[in-house]
Amino acid sequence: MQRRIVTLSLIFFISFLLISARLFYWQIISGESLSAEAESQRSDDLVIPAKRGEIKASDGSDLVSNQKAYLVYLEPRKMKNETQTVGSVASILGLDVASVSASINRGSRYWVPIAHAVEEVKVSALKEKNFPGLGFEEEDIRYYPEASMAAHLLGFVGKNAKGGDQGYFGIEGYYDLQLRGRSGYLRQEKDARGIPILMGDQKRVEPEDGRTLVLNMDKMVQFIVEKKLAEGIRKYGAAGGNVTVLNPVTGEILAMAGYPSYDPGYFKSYESEIYKNPIVADSYEPGSTFKALIMSSAINEGLVTPQTSYDEKGPVEIGGYQIRTWNNQYGGKTTMTEVLERSSNVGMVFVSEKLGHEKLFKYITSFGMGIPTGVDLEEESSPAIRPYDNWYAIDFATASFGQGIAVTPIQMITAVAALANDGKLMEPHVVKKIISGSGKTIEIKPKIMRQVISPESAHILSEMMVAAVDHGEAQFAKPKGYRIAGKTGTAQIALAGHYDATKTIASFVGFAPAEKPRFVMLVTLREPSSSQWGSETAAPLFFSIARELFNYYGISPNE
Amino acid sequence: MKINKVLIIIAIILAGLQVFVSNKYNTNSSNIAKLEVQIKDARDENERLETKIASESSIMIINSKAESMGFSVHPPFYYLGQPLPVALSNSSPNLK
Numbered sequence: 001m002q003r004r005i006v007t008l009s010l011i012f013f014i015s016f017l018l019i020s021a022r023l024f025y026w027q028i029i030s031g032e033s034l035s036a037e038a039e040s041q042r043s044d045d046l047v048i049p050a051k052r053g054e055i056k057a058s059d060g061s062d063l064v065s066n067q068k069a070y071l072v073y074l075e076p077r078k079m080k081n082e083t084q085t086v087g088s089v090a091s092i093l094g095l096d097v098a099s100v101s102a103s104i105n106r107g108s109r110y111w112v113p114i115a116h117a118v119e120e121v122k123v124s125a126l127k128e129k130n131f132p133g134l135g136f137e138e139e140d141i142r143y144y145p146e147a148s149m150a151a152h153l154l155g156f157v158g159k160n161a162k163g164g165d166q167g168y169f170g171i172e173g174y175y176d177l178q179l180r181g182r183s184g185y186l187r188q189e190k191d192a193r194g195i196p197i198l199m200g201d202q203k204r205v206e207p208e209d210g211r212t213l214v215l216n217m218d219k220m221v222q223f224i225v226e227k228k229l230a231e232g233i234r235k236y237g238a239a240g241g242n243v244t245v246l247n248p249v250t251g252e253i254l255a256m257a258g259y260p261s262y263d264p265g266y267f268k269s270y271e272s273e274i275y276k277n278p279i280v281a282d283s284y285e286p287g288s289t290f291k292a293l294i295m296s297s298a299i300n301e302g303l304v305t306p307q308t309s310y311d312e313k314g315p316v317e318i319g320g321y322q323i324r325t326w327n328n329q330y331g332g333k334t335t336m337t338e339v340l341e342r343s344s345n346v347g348m349v350f351v352s353e354k355l356g357h358e359k360l361f362k363y364i365t366s367f368g369m370g371i372p373t374g375v376d377l378e379e380e381s382s383p384a385i386r387p388y389d390n391w392y393a394i395d396f397a398t399a400s401f402g403q404g405i406a407v408t409p410i411q412m413i414t415a416v417a418a419l420a421n422d423g424k425l426m427e428p429h430v431v432k433k434i435i436s437g438s439g440k441t442i443e444i445k446p447k448i449m450r451q452v453i454s455p456e457s458a459h460i461l462s463e464m465m466v467a468a469v470d471h472g473e474a475q476f477a478k479p480k481g482y483r484i485a486g487k488t489g490t491a492q493i494a495l496a497g498h499y500d501a502t503k504t505i506a507s508f509v510g511f512a513p514a515e516k517p518r519f520v521m522l523v524t525l526r527e528p529s530s531s532q533w534g535s536e537t538a539a540p541l542f543f544s545i546a547r548e549l550f551n552y553y554g555i556s557p558n559e
Numbered sequence: 560m561k562i563n564k565v566l567i568i569i570a571i572i573l574a575g576l577q578v579f580v581s582n583k584y585n586t587n588s589s590n591i592a593k594l595e596v597q598i599k600d601a602r603d604e605n606e607r608l609e610t611k612i613a614s615e616s617s618i619m620i621i622n623s624k625a626e627s628m629g630f631s632v633h634p635p636f637y638y639l640g641q642p643l644p645v646a647l648s649n650s651s652p653n654l655k
Contacts, residue, residue, distance in 0.1 A: 062613040068603055145613035191588075223618050 043189050043201070050181030051140060053210030055154060055171060057219040058432060064154060064172075064264075067143035069117045070136045072126065076104045076112065079133035089114060089134065092125050117141045148263040150222050152277035153215075153256045153430060155378065156264035169275050171213060171430060172264075173378030178434060181210035209437040216252035216432045221245055224548045225255040229523075232541035233259050236506075237529030242279050243545065244409055248417035248511055248520040250446040251426030253375070276379045283383040283406040284524065287491030287534070288326075288343045289509045290402025293415055295340060295351060296461040297363035300423075300453035303354045306337045306464050310350045319394040323349055326490070340468040343488065345401040352400035360396055361388050366452050367415040368425060369407050374449075375428040382408060402491060412509060413522040415452075419462060420485070420511040420520050422455035424448050466514045474508070474539030479547045481557025485517075486510025486542065488534040493527070503527050506534035508542040518553055521545065 026034060055064040072093065079085050086104070090097040093115050104112045116139065123136055142157050155170025167176035184207030225243045233241055242258040258278045262270035276282070298304045312334045315324045325344050339347030352360055365371070370385030383406035386395075398404040410428060418425040427447040434442040453461075465485035469478055474488055489507040492499035506528050511520035521542060528537040549555075614620065 061616065062609075065610065065613055066606070067610050068606060143610055143613070145610075145617040146619055147617075149619065219618055223622070 043187055046186040048184035048186055048205075048207045049140070050183050050207040051209040052142070052157065052165060053175075053179040053181065054212045055179075056212065056214045057217055057222075058215060059219060060214065061219060062145050063150065063215070063217075063219075065143050065145070066140045069119060069139055069141040070123045071116050071139050072114045072118050072123070073135050073137065074100075074104055074112045074114055075133045075135060076109060077133070079104075079131070081131075085131045085134060088129055088131070089126065092122055093118060142265065144263070144265050146219070147265070148261060149219075149226060150217060150256065151261045151264050152258045152279070153217065153253075153377070154264055156267045156275075158267070167378075169379050170277060170377050171215070174376050175211075175213055175431065175434075179210040179213070181437070182208040184208070211437070212435040213431050214433045214435065215430055216247070216250075216254060217256070217430065218254045220552060221549065222255040222257065224552065225545060226257045228541060228545045228548065229257050229259055232523075232525065232537075232544070235530070236525055236537040236541070238506075238525040238537070239527040240278070241523070241525040242409055243521065243523050243541075244279050244413050245519050245521045245545075245549070246413060246417060246428055248420035248426070248517050251414070251417065251428045252432065252446070253428055253430045254519060256430075277377055279409040280373075280375055280377050280380040281408070283408050284505045284507075284526075285405065285491040285494065286402040286407050286412050287489035287505070287507065288345075288402055289412065289416070289487045289489035289507050289522075289534075290405070290407075291340060291343065291348050291400070292419065292461060292465055292487045292509075293363070293367050294348060294355070294360065294400045295336065295464065296419055296453050296457055297359065298351045298355045299336075299460050300363075300457040301355065301359060304336050304351060306460060307335055309333050309335045310347065312344065312346055314346075316346050316349050318349065318397040319392055321394050321397075323397060337464050337467050340464050340487065341471045343468075343472065348400040349397045352396055355400075357391065357393075357396050358388075360400065361391065363452070364399065364405070366425075366450065367418065368411050368449070369405065369415070373408075373410050373414050373428050374447075375410055376430050380408075380410070382411065402489060409522055409524055412507075413520060416509045416511070416522070417520045418452050419458050419465070420517040421458070423451055423453035423458040425450050425452050462511075462514050465510065469510065473533070473535035474543075477540035477543045479543055479550065479557075481559045482512060482546070482550065482555075483514040483559055484510055484512040484543075484546065485514040486539070488539050490532060490534045502532070504532040506532065506536075506538040508534055508538040510542060510546075512546055512550075513555060513558065518555060519549060521549075 051066055054062060054066070057063050072089070074085070074089070076082075082101075082104075086101050087097055089095070090100045095115065100114060103114070126134060127136070144154075151170075153170050155168055155172035155174075157165050157172055158168050160166040165180070167173045167179060172179065185205040186203070188202040188204075225245060229241055229243050232238070240259055243255070244253070244257075245255040246253050256277070256279055260274050262274055267275065295304075299306075310333075312325075312330045312332060314330050315322045317323075323345055325342070325346055330346065331338065331342065331344075334342070334344065334347055336347070336351070338344075339351070355363075365385065370382060372380050372382045374380075385405070395404055414425065414428050417428075425448070427449055429444055429447070431444055433444060436442075462485045465487055466483050469475065469484050469486045472488065474486075478484060487509055489505075489509070491505050491507070492501060493503040493505060494500075495503070505524055505526055507522065507524040509520070509522045511517040523538045523542045523545070525534075525538050525541070531537055
């Protein structure tokens with residue numbers, strides 16, 4: 001009897017020990033993970049994604065918005081008829097059957113993403129098939145109502161290393177953090193059917209949608225510019241080109257177009273070399289358009305006036321190099337106004353000698369060369385200007401007519417805008433205002449960088465540029481009755497340490513109406529084949545766009 | 560003694576009320592789930608319509624539709640440099 005009691009006690013004791021050990025394991029060792037597992041079974045954790053901010057034109061119309069799309073995925077272990085499922089999915093999505101089949105058979109995968117950004121129509125067609133193992137997940141994609149319009153200005157949205165959305169280039173890149181917003185979070189208890197329990201625990205953090213950006217860009221001006229640029233590229237047989245229009249008084253960028261361009265909605269179909277905006281990322285030698293800046297510097301210093309003259313007898317020699325005029329013709333007694341009208345390199349050497357090396361260098365940097373303009377576009381870069389001590393006499397001479405110095409188109413137009421704006425250099429800006437999800441608006445005010453030349457000097461130079469248009473090589477194309485200040489430019493392209501005489505960058509920069517400028521515009525054409533001269537290619541294109549802008553802004557002739 | 564009885568009755572009523580309210584809320588949660596689905600559908604529909612409006616009012620679309628309907632780009636503008644000698648009637652027409 002005693003023995004049986006002892007045995008029973010022993011069994012009880014061992015059972016107690018085993019149960020305690022098991023409880024110890026459940027509660028102490030695996031307590032945390034089991035608790036988390038139980039929590040996951042009865043609660044739902046959802047990330048509420050923030051909507052990426054929209055981008056609008058100055059009139060409030062959409063340039064970039066969001067559109068619902070789907071990620072299509074397959075779960076190979078749940079699939080019943082692999083051949084039929086893969087065949088239908090590949091056919092509806094326009095994919096290669098072999099590659100879809102290979103992706104699901106790679107190892108023992110549970111979940112295989114098949115395609116991102118699939119449109120609703122295709123998803124509806126797939127849903128009708130009702131294949132086991134075929135699933136969909138909603139995702140937002142960017143929608144461009146104007147298709148490829150202003151692609152270089154806008155940039156695009158791609159994926160980052162973590163698979164999340166990220167803006168690249170242009171506005172999307174520069175304002176990525178503002179546009180991205182902050183995702184929200186929802187944790188709630190659910191019942192066995194997956195329905196949320198109202199009396200249960202619930203924690204909700206609302207998402208903060210990305211901010212909306214309203215641009216200074218005028219959609220109509222952009223449309224005109226893109227249309228005319230495409231026509232110009234075809235007409236003059238150019239390899240590329242770009243046009244920028246800005247408001248000289250505020251620095252607002254009204255239009256910006258580069259060719260070749262791409263469609264940001266399908267950016268993967270294009271070579272990545274064309275993603276960068278050439279207006280802010282590519283440099284070129286500005287050629288004779290630069291003469292306006294150097295001439296204004298000399299006028300500002302009181303060293304020359306429009307009537308100052310010199311005797312143009314022939315080529316001049318600087319540091320062992322001969323500098324000639326573009327047509328190798330020399331006009332004898334020539335005034336400063338005529339130097340711009342005839343675009344005389346020899347005349348500009350005279351001006352640079354009057355100005356002196358130190359002041360010439362000071363004005364070049366003061367006009368913003370060698371320094372990024374601060375435009376709100378991600379890929380802006382600035383070609384470096386060599387330190388003053390590394391310049392030789394020939395460098396100062398050639399810089400006076402825009403050779404041997406590299407600038408970006410945005411630097412060039414910003415500098416010329418200062419001539420149209422009483423000598424004040426403005427920071428160019430693409431975004432006009434930023435609107436948060438709560439409706440709070442941040443206005444971007446015009447920013448004056450510095451006063452480069454006096455208002456009087458700017459007015460004198462404007463008149464000289466008007467004369468350069470009226471009596472220069474491009475006068476045939478000028479719209480009659482309008483006072484347009486402008487300057488042509490033809491710069492040879494430096495290749496492997498020397499200039500290629502057959503390849504040029506033709507350009508024209510100007511503003512109108514000259515007395516109260518409404519816009520300043522820079523047109524550049526790379527390697528035009530119909531003529532290498534800016535006066536026969538870029539200038540007519542400039543005037544053709546200007547004509548449309550006069551109509552659009554309701555500016556009547558006043559001459 | 561009397562107060563105790565009242566407290567017990569109140570406790571019973573509150574317990575009953577709790578059961579009733581919990582029950583009602585839990586029934587409502589499926590309705591709320593349905594409402595949330597409807598809200599999401601309405602938002603999706605709004606987004607679709609916004610996209611459609613943006614697409615239809617796009618300058619590119621308007622331009623191509625105008626061209627297909629036979630509209631042409633405006634003819635060149637003509638400006639009068641000086642006032643022309645236009646004969647105007649002394650008596651203005653009655654515009655009422």
